[in-house]
Amino acid sequence: GKKVVTAADVLAGKVGIGRGNALVIGGGMVGCEVADWLASRGLDQPTGSVHVTMVEMLQDIGMAEIPQTRMLLIPRLEQKGVKWITSAPVKQLTEDGAVYTKDGRDETICGMDFIIIACGATSVDDLSEKIKDKVPEVYSIGDAKKARKALEAIAEAAEIARKI
Template sequence: MFNQAESFPTLQVLLYQGLKKITVVEMLKTIGQDIGPSTRWTIRQDLARHSVKTLTSANAKEITAEGVIIDREGNEILIRGNTVVIATGTRAVNDLYERLKERVPEIFLIGDAKAPRKALEAVAEGLAVGRTV
């Protein structure tokens, strides 16, 4: 009989913990504000399960060779790290629309080019426009 296997709780830690320490920096008061309430809790549960630290009300100020400097309630804090993933939001890119709108008789601006949102809105706007032409 093989009796040197790790226990289930140890396996769970090894499975979920990973090798990296991760910190999510969020300038808002809570994380995942734009995630629907029916799924937000699952994301939060995963973050906890993977031991991801979250810092809310924290403004990223600078990325240095040592990590990321944040401002949290007036205090400057260095979060040491060797990998930084920037996910700071989106903005519409619609310069093509702006350039074409005076040159063609009919043009529609839809989806993320109108305003960055979700796939559902982009598909719905595409459908709505498609039904009018």
């Protein structure tokens, strides 16, 4: 059957993506990262390549990336044959793809072997709840506080380090 998996599980190596067509829902930082990784992986695998298509609701992909990173990323994705559809919010997943809205019309993309969910990142902070009664102070930083870029997490860590 078709596989619907999260980008986090793909990038962590928890799920394998074989050769075939992969649909990435979300063209933000995580979507671009997983698309880049999958397209690269396919090139050096004897089993063949992974053809990647991203669907993004915003007008362009990688909008939250640092401009210098984005300038390198977009041509690299193009070179690897990654395709993307922008200004296209996904309405629902199908057996082998998705239905999205583009220019006021519903469109369907099908023929996908894998669907990777790379949108709506949320923070996970289980640890601070478990240890708050055992230690004098607990500071949540980085993605434990709010899902975002590494640069912001590093700045936050430096600020907390100065405080304590």
